[in-house]
Amino acid sequence: MITEYLVDVSRLQFAATALFHFLFVPLTLGMTWLLVIMEAVYLTTGKEIWKDMTRFWGKLFGINFVLGVTTGITMEFQFGTNWSYYSQYVGDVFGAPLAIEGLMAFFLESTMVGLFFFGWDRMSRLQHFATTLLMALGTSLSALWILVANGWMQNPVGAEFNYDTMRMEMVSFAQIFLNPDAQNKFVHTVSAGYVTGASFVLGVSAWYLLKGRDIAFAKRSFHVAAAFGFAAICSAIVLGDESGYSIGQAQQTKLATMEAMWETEPAPAGFNIIASINEAEQKNNWAVQVPYMMGLIGTRSVDKQILGIHDIKKLNAKRIINGVTAVSALDLMRENKARGVENPQALIDVFEKHKQDLGFGLLLKKYTDDMSKITPEMLSKAVDDSVPRVTPMFWSFRMMVGMGVLMLILYTLCLFFTLKGNFMQKKWLLRFALFMIPAPWIAIEAGWFVAEYGRQPWTVYGVLPTYLSVSNIDVKNVLWSLAGFVIFYVILAIVEMYLMVKYVRIGPASLGTGKYFGEKTSPHLINPANKTEV
Template sequence: MLDEVVDLSRLQFAATALYHFLFVPLTLGMVWLLVIMESVWVMTGRQVYQDMTRFWGKLFGINFALGVTTGITMEFQFGTNWAYYSHYVGDIFGAPLAIEGLMAFFLESTMIGLFFFGWDRLSRRQHLLVTVLMAIGTNLSALWILIANGWMQNPVGAEFSYQTMRMEMTSFWDVVFNPVAQAKFVHTVSAGYVTGAMFVLSISSWYLLRGRDVEFAKKSFRIAAAFGFASVCSVIVLGDESGYSVGESQQAKLAAMEAMWHTEPAPASFNLVAWPDEAGMKNDWSVEIPWVMGLIGTRSVSKEIPGIHEIVSANRARIVSGQQAVVALEALRADRTDRAALARLEAYKADLGFGLLLKKYTANVAEATPEMIDAAARDTVPKVAPMFWSFRLMVALGLSMLMLFGWALWTSVRGTFTRSPRMLRLALYSLPLPWMACEVGWVVAEYGRQPWTIYGVLPTRLSVSALSEATLYGSLAGFVGFYTVLLCVELYLMVRFARQGPGSLGTGRYANEVHAL
């Protein structure tokens, strides 16, 4: 059945993406911490900062290798599992991915080789330049990938061509400077910075709790506390910007995140907690904070945020309009010289994607019943409960990390963190928090785009390849099994070298040297 093929294709891509994003945030964050540590070494000449760069760089390298391994296969899935998607929007979506490979990936891959093998071949300043370029390459890679993803969320700079029966780019710079993509980039990389800072802070706390390599751990702790506090503040501020961009381009996603069933008088209140009733399209109960949602979503006190009922009603009208576009397009497929069909398509082309939603219910869109149109309109809003609770979990985790990094920075400035075992234990046990926040953040972003692969343009149901269920079950099992092995390898290597600590460098200056050698 097509429904199962769609679900399995989505599940496979979601599984590989979530596995991949276990490695990406740490890469994004650790690389700038290496820049900071090496910069201090170049400026002061103090050996401990070079040792910090080399030790934390070793853990960074392990994570980078696993991140690359899991990331490459994701791009191939666009051709294997999402063939019609690749055909329909490949000219646009492929451009930033190609630039990422040619510009960013080669840069970061070259520089990471020089980083590890250039210590005895490059001067201090030359090696620092390599580390800076490695950081720039890593973040440029994230930029181009998120430009591609941002276009899926807000497809600007492109239009449908009836001659090629595909989407075609009209403005490369509109795609690059897409406000959704830019907000997503800065929010995502800031989350990565928090992840890197938490990683260094937690492991440094473990050393301090055990009284091992204290001076090394203290300096690492201080850098991670300051960098982490600045980064988590950025995540919160930029998260507000991301929320505003969602309110501008994806009103259904915003309404689902807030379980906002009806349009409220401006400025709308924020549902702190609620119990959504999907079937009844209402909340059984809620605790609201006045004005907050209106200020986040619109940056004003007079602009309304539409509720789910009103969004469904508006989208129903767009589906009726899109139905006309689909009928005209099918006529043009039969006869490219049909001027009446072309004029009809041009009149309703803006809603073509909404008309394609009816393909879920009937092969002949012209014969869609009012009940089919109602069902398609309801499909335009994602399930509320997963969106509502995922978003709140992400926010709660972010606020928890803000308090932790604030506490760590305060004690770091006062010089009392080594005498606060409770804070050190909390930092150690908080190690998983940024990964949890990143994962649920991607659930909000990607699940909230449904039922679209390209928002408002191409439904997910029409994007898949013609694969059998057996093939998808087999490939899904293979990916999950292989990625689980890679994750276990990563955890084993990370734990092993973290336990050895800077003694793994074999310099004779740290504990555990015998085991390291």
């Protein structure tokens, strides 16, 4: 029997594994293109230091990549174990981009990763550079197809419900692939990944410079990260704005909860910087607002309104009532099919007329299986369920935006002083870069929370409620597997941090070339008087 507790525990398990997996994905996305840049410079100049940079940062990339693959595999298995009805209901659509990701992107990426590490002495410089480029391309393609699948969950275009098979079926692969939500999510996510890779290289390079070691190596790495990171953070912010616009078009509920917009305001609506949110009374006690800003972001106009939560609930109530007719007709059609009786055309016509609200009618399945026994209390609960809690949405979004603003400031300063050529004298800037290493991860995790929690109560927005998506399994099994995942992932996190910190501390000396700090034959000794290379 499916209980609300089972649903919550299943959601918690998937959230834990997804958020942990996404600690590794953005660094992989960003590091690959930084490696492409560094190796491109080595290819064109022939300077060995650029090869060393590619190999050293590639070693850290490799550690992260392995952990990312390990944690990603478990997520796909959960669709069959914990979310079996979801897999059956939308597998025809959702499975296609995931299959393409495995066959096209992951195999390409994995093959090129192997060649990257073991091909330095077996390929020409041009061949190895092509390998690195294909590795980066495979990584981006992997993200593309996964986000196409996720984008369809946010905005389910290109598919229709088939009452004969009782599942969603694909009608247009092009619509699914070109889904604006999927494409905006892809470019915004990869840009955030680029920022993550740049922040890691920038922060570690700053640490080397603060320690006065491997100056030439760290200086060049800092240059690359500062320029790449500035371009990436500008892209992430611009593309994030575009993503906000697509949310306003496809998911008005998510946009309203992100902004704690309880009432529909005259166009253009203001943007709440901070607010005191009163969930019990469904209002804000007070808010600090920037006039017009939200209207411009959400509608790209000054005369279009953004619906508030109260008006959205009124619309949802109408859709739920309309959806009850679709669910009732579908239940009769299912009974007729089970008895071998052909469905009358009149019944099919009723279903076709109301099927656009079928998902909203299914929200009531949480409270009763018999649509004839619906009470006003059930309807009221279903309407409340149709909107996620505002407080976590509001503050998670602002955490993401706040980190983005700080990173924009950091990269603007780093690029400015890099171009001036005096960034090494700005110890405060180097410390700022070091302390900001976690910032992109904080922003990304908060952003994914907004994207996924903001879709609730749906696994597929407006189509399939989360409550109906879970497997009918013993909740104890989910709890035990959740505990196992947590323990296993904590061990993996410790291993990851140990290896990353170990090789960061060793630095490029881990390459064994005899040219860097800490190596016995290193000519780059440190002058103890001023801690500079001699």
